[in-house]
Amino acid sequence: MRERPERLNRLPEQYFTSLLARVSAAAAEDGEPLVDLGRGNPEVGPPEHVVRALTQCAERHDVHGYAPFSGVPALKEAIAVRYGELYGVHLDAAREVAVLPGTKTGLMEFALCAVEGGGTIVLPDPGYPDYFSAVALAGATHVPFTGFDVVADAMYLNFPSNPTAATVPDGLFEEAVQWAERSEAWVLHDFAYGDLVFDGRRPQSFLAVDGARHVGIELFSMSKTYGMAGWRLGFAVGNAELVRRIELLQDHAFAGIFRPIQEAGIAALTGPQDSVEKRRATYERRRDRALVALEGIDAQSEGTFFVWFRLPDSMTVERLLVEHRVAVAPGEGFGVRGAGWARLSLAISDELLDRGLERLHAALA
Numbered sequence: 001m002r003e004r005p006e007r008l009n010r011l012p013e014q015y016f017t018s019l020l021a022r023v024s025a026a027a028a029e030d031g032e033p034l035v036d037l038g039r040g041n042p043e044v045g046p047p048e049h050v051v052r053a054l055t056q057c058a059e060r061h062d063v064h065g066y067a068p069f070s071g072v073p074a075l076k077e078a079i080a081v082r083y084g085e086l087y088g089v090h091l092d093a094a095r096e097v098a099v100l101p102g103t104k105t106g107l108m109e110f111a112l113c114a115v116e117g118g119g120t121i122v123l124p125d126p127g128y129p130d131y132f133s134a135v136a137l138a139g140a141t142h143v144p145f146t147g148f149d150v151v152a153d154a155m156y157l158n159f160p161s162n163p164t165a166a167t168v169p170d171g172l173f174e175e176a177v178q179w180a181e182r183s184e185a186w187v188l189h190d191f192a193y194g195d196l197v198f199d200g201r202r203p204q205s206f207l208a209v210d211g212a213r214h215v216g217i218e219l220f221s222m223s224k225t226y227g228m229a230g231w232r233l234g235f236a237v238g239n240a241e242l243v244r245r246i247e248l249l250q251d252h253a254f255a256g257i258f259r260p261i262q263e264a265g266i267a268a269l270t271g272p273q274d275s276v277e278k279r280r281a282t283y284e285r286r287r288d289r290a291l292v293a294l295e296g297i298d299a300q301s302e303g304t305f306f307v308w309f310r311l312p313d314s315m316t317v318e319r320l321l322v323e324h325r326v327a328v329a330p331g332e333g334f335g336v337r338g339a340g341w342a343r344l345s346l347a348i349s350d351e352l353l354d355r356g357l358e359r360l361h362a363a364l365a
């Protein structure tokens with residue numbers, strides 16, 4: 001009677017909710033103010049012209065009803081133009097673009113739209129924890145990515161990766177397309193940090209690889225590129241059949257996205273882009289500082305706003321939190337293969353980052 005349905009019971013503990021609770025509890029304890037390098041929440045919002053587009057649109061009296069369920073066509077066009085200009089990918093805006101209320105939603109929708117209950121989905125391990133949730137909600141089973149000899153119905157990829165901050169290895173996207181064709185499986189590439197790459201690298205879209213749009217979709221998020229995480233706006237682009245399925249699901253579950261948010265999205269995508277480079281360069285500069293502070297520790301970051309590092313044998317994330325008053329995200333929360341590692345975030349002011357890095361340096365040296 002009124003028992004919680006099995007599909008909810010299957011969901012893993014929400015990693016970031018638990019992490020936040022643990023860090024808040026530690027922050028409330030006596031001692032030095034805690035420095036939180038555990039969260040991945042962009043610290044700078046979108047440029048002014050984007051906020052202005054939102055407020056100006058919100059003042060119109062004709063924008064408060066339901067927006068078109070599948071999104072404003074000009075917004076789809078704007079993302080298609082960006083893909084053409086920046087990633088060398090030509091999209092049919094009407095058929096190959098779905099507008100999402102944030103890409104987190106798209107991660108869930110992909111599993112629901114691509115795989116039957118009982119199917120198998122390959123996940124990066126370590127990988128973004130919500131992939132595990134998506135698989136569980138779809139009633140599927142996950143297996144860790146260990147190579148392309150795996151038998152499965154779908155695969156999640158994520159480059160640059162949260163949490164490992166690695167960019168895509170040469171040839172991996174091509175192998176993924178071949179695997180998907182061979183296996184009659186679907187691929188989702190999560191491109192949430194696509195524009196945040198370092199050391200002269202260029203953003204690499206999965207869809208730029210031959211055949212990719214026959215086997216999968218890519219998720220593009222406004223959250224990281226434009227600092228719009230709270231606005232909830234993103235896109236699923238690529239395979240027209242998957243885009244149609246996602247729009248079908250959204251027609252039933254949602255009723256579009258507030259029009260001023262979509263108009264501001266158009267302003268972000270089509271207006272001046274200097275804020276994107278500024279953001280990218282800021283994270284690269286902070287990444288450099290972090291790698292200096294972690295000298296002697298196995299640490300890496302080729303993109304995103306994270307650094308992934310190995311904890312010395314004697315150290316734990318809990319000890320860093322309690323004894324050294326610095327919070328980082330424990331690696332095992334990203335999958336069993338993340339054990340012994342941790343993720344620190346660069347999405348924090350320079351001043352706080354420096355304080356946190358000093359404490360990490362002292363704790364890990």
Ligand SMILES: Cc1ncc(COP(=O)(O)O)c(C=O)c1O
Nearest residue numbers: 102103104128162192221223234
């Ligand atoms: C790898 C990855 N994918 C997707 C998301 C979700 O982003 P959005 O804000 O577009 O829902 C995040 C957010 O942190 C992320 O780190």
